[in-house]
């Protein structure tokens with residue numbers, strides 16, 4: 229996207245935004261050429277070996293290696309698209325005031341999604357909401373909508389309490405110009421000085437917290453907590469037949485900007501609680517469905533032209549963020565095609581070396597810069613500002629919508645608590661509302677994939693919209709990370725299933741994507757869409773060379789052969805480039821090491837299981853569920869996490885291939901080493917030894933979890949036993965193949 233920001237009515241001395249290409253681009257391009265030549269050489273060697281293989285065994289082994297290397301080469305090629313034109317942007321919110329008055333700021337509707345008060349503690353959701361309500365943005369233009377897919381009175385209660393606290397919190401933030409506007413974060417930090425005023429507001433916060441947590445623990449709201457009639461009416465909607473998957477729409481205007489003033493007399497932003505209707509008979513499309521309901525309800529109530537979508541655990545870390553967004557949105561040169569501005573997902577509470585690589589640096593910080601130099605980053609679900617009209621048709625043609633009040637151009641002229649508005653809002657939140665409409669296919673957030681974010685951004689860009697990546701130094705938002713390995717790989721498995729749903733649809737990123745957006749964009753999107761196939765090379769390289777080694781069969785070139793250096797080059801330069809990218813994006817050596825280890829772990833767990841699960845389920849007609857990531861912290865787990873100890877604990881089948889790989893690699897390495905020491909191991913097995921050694925070093929936390937630990941996070945004994953049995957079986961089967969091949973010779 230053309231960036232140079234000297235447009236939109238500002239003078240050349242005060243640009244609103246600029247961008248610069250990253251300096252490494254030229255080198256990257258040269259590297260692509262060199263590396264491609266090396267890849268072709270490798271594939272040539274495989275082809276030759278395939279032609280000259282004499283036995284079925286050697287043929288199938290060469291074929292497996294060829295397939296693995298083809299997958300690696302394909303993924304490498306897709307990844308290079310990000311390196312063709314990465315750019316870094318900068319915006320100057322200070323200049324904004326000179327060209328725009330506050331009265332002219334566009335309206336901003338903030339959407340926060342939550343889905344389960346037990347996995348997503350209401351106190352955290354409330355903190356997210358408060359941090360966003362306290363944005364440095366004219367409050368009369370700001371509305372915060374909370375979607376509660378859990379349909380929980382506990383969440384509504386928490387928000388009613390939060391609203392009372394907001395009367396004090398918002399003016400407090402404004403007067404003291406506080407940066408941390410999530411009260412939880414502010415009170416936990418030691419940077420603020422003591423004053424009676426701070427002490428007083430802290431007490432208020434603590435009281436609210438105790439009250440809300442008490443209610444959540446009890447699981448119900450007893451009468452003594454309901455003080456006003458209006459509240460009682462709201463909670464009366466939770467009748468006996470009410471369940472989280474079957475209940476009527478509940479919309480509660482908790483704060484109304486036209487009536488509610490904070491303690492300093494300033495108006496408060498709208499705060500609206502929405503729990504859409506759910507019924508067993510119609511699909512609700514998870515988060516995408518929730519967002520579409522908010523899109524409609526907000527259209528009826530406020531219809532702001534900008535929308536921020538936010539996960540419930542991602543609080544605002546910088547109150548000036550919307551001003552950065554305006555730097556782009558007010559630029560008439562890029563306005564017409566700009567659909568969204570994506571901020572990176574960044575996280576708090578990572579342990580020092582980020583053992584699970586849950587930062588996803590490449591996904592959230594490095595690759596978006598590459599995307600940004602093309603047609604814009606992918607949408608990642610949270611921390612993204614949309615232009616409302618982008619969700620209602622292509623950049624040049626929007627289509628007529630069923631109800632005129634939903635159109636992005638509609639001006640709301642009635643108070644949000646008026647009967648007409650509320651009844652229409654209830655109607656558009658109904659579970660059958662979308663039947664026979666374009667919602668989810670051509671309009672709003674798109675259905676059909678568990679990664680609704682990836683899919684929606686992708687479809688918008690295919691329609692001709694562009695996105696933009698905004699990556700300020702101070703994180704705009706900070707979110708929670710899962711702290712157990714099981715949660716991490718489960719989350720990744722859900723993503724992979726969602727990606728498969730895109731890949732095997734008519735909107736395949738490689739074919740449809742390249743056709744609509746050009747090859748580089750198609751490749752970039754494919755780099756993600758094809759994530760799960762990484763399981764093929766990772767699995768093969770974790771077992772095949774090792775089993776061959778145990779049977780003294782050499783499958784790679786000898787160390788003295790020139791082909792060996794080809795392998796060394798391919799391995800070292802790919803890893804080296806990845807390493808440099810990581811460091812240049814502010815990473816550390818240990819974090820990089822852990823990130824590459826997690827790539828292997830994912831290859832053997834979630835990538836593998838997602839592919840299998842996807843295929844098994846696609847044979848039958850059934851849908852995949854959205855398994856919510858838990859944001860609740862267990863004390864013991866948190867302690868282990870902060871000490872950098874891997875958390876297994878759950879007897880999940882996803883740990884089995886991983887444990888098997890650890891065992892088999894250890895045995896073949898030790899066996900190979902003894903053979904080598906007694907002088908029987910020829911140089912033909914050298915490369916297999918190197919690879920096995922590398923994997924053994926990577927598996928070190930797994931050995932600890934199997935044998936050396938006694939805490940609840942160790943590898944469950946059941947998984948260890950199953951993995952040992954399967955490893956032995958695999959070894960026997962492999963030896964049988966290798967031996968019978970020997971005897972045939």
Ligand SMILES: O=c1ccn([C@@H]2O[C@H](COP(=O)(O)OP(=O)(O)O[C@H]3O[C@H](CO)[C@@H](O)[C@H](O)[C@H]3O)[C@@H](O)[C@H]2O)c(=O)[nH]1
Nearest residue numbers: 341342343377514515518539540608609610678679856857
């Ligand atoms: O039926 C549902 C399921 C989830 N959510 C919300 O979706 C958000 C993301 O859920 P989470 O369990 O935290 O998933 P993550 O894998 O951490 O989220 C990433 O991946 C999701 C796609 O799988 C994107 O929607 C998210 O924005 C992105 O941060 C949360 O706020 C949930 O409350 C709903 O509103 N309704």
Ligand SMILES: [Mn+2]
Nearest residue numbers: 539541707857
């Ligand atoms: Mn999340």
